[in-house]
Amino acid sequence: MPASAEQLLAPATDFVQSQLKANAMDASHDWDHVLRVRNMAKKLAAEEGLDASTIAVIDLAATLHDVQDYKYSGSATATAISVKAFLTEQEAPDDLIERVLSIISSVGFKDELGRQAGHDLSPEQACVQDADRLDAIGAIGIARCFTFGGHFRRKLYDPQIPPRLNLTKEQYMATKDQATTINHFPEKLLKLKGMMKTASGRRIAEGRHACMEQFLEQFYAEYDCRA
Template identity: 55%
Template sequence: MGNCEQRVPEENLEIVDLAALLHDIDDWKYQSDKEKPTKRAVAFLQSESVPDDKIERVMTIIDCMGFKEELEGKGSRSFSVEYGCVQDADRLDAIGAIGIARCFTYGGHKLRPLYDPDVPPIDSMTKEQYMDPNRPNTTINHFYEKLLKLRGMMKTNAGKRLAEERHAFMETFLDQFHKEISGRG
């Protein structure tokens, strides 16, 4: 997020910091009951006596920044620089070398197959498809269904610039993966 700090007004840096730190605490992917989202972020902020108006601004960022929200159009509306910085930082973490490592770690945790040529990726996925835990999926498909799309979803100039190199690295990785899996590399 250091690349965004010069654009965020000083009085709003705490909003950015809080949203960045708390944005995954209630993430649906980590919830056991997907139908009852928790509000631990709000409870934490209230326990720290954060003013209600600041909590509202933090939660506005958190509630709209996920990939699934972008699939339904929430994340593509006009946005504040604070929102853009937090969302871009989160997305930059998901791509490039560290993003590849995270992808395989999460796929292994979820016991997803690495690759299956009989399970093609979904090109234009809906929010419902993305969230469906019973949908056949592979870790490699996740690159095509989400990670390779993130470069085009960056909001800030810094995010767009940093995403280029990370995106290219993922493409190189996938090219090599497909060569090796097909016996050509």
């Protein structure tokens, strides 16, 4: 009998945990990150007034959103292929598979760079996207940023390398071209507050954005020996 979103959550959890362990991903994209995104997506969905069945789909999609992430797998299609194969094996209904894949395809910053202006998201897409972006900013976002930069052996900062403020999708996906960790703030992280889709996401993003601004002010002051 085809499985529901609620029934799929436990096997999806096991699947994702095994995938992350096998891929030896760094702590910026580990199970704790997935769990935070799951919990935040459900929190946003509840505050946005979505019903229980929609929240169950959001929970499932958030659980699966980072499987075979292109930043580690090197493939922009690996996530969709892997998630579809898993859900098909679990006998998920076709409409549920399409909903989950649609949500996951809308999460990434790179995907929004490649979209036409004015692209609208469904409420379930918006909740998972905002949840993932909220985990990229604030105190946890700062920690994840430097963890990720360390994994890819990036310099902390080089004042001679200016940030690329108008990134294309192709430039963003060229991971090796992202030269310093600090540049990731103006290139992406400081933009996320203005890209939130839900009212609750925008509210939470305000405080997390301010945290990053304070951190950067202190970082530059210390770098220049002004503090």
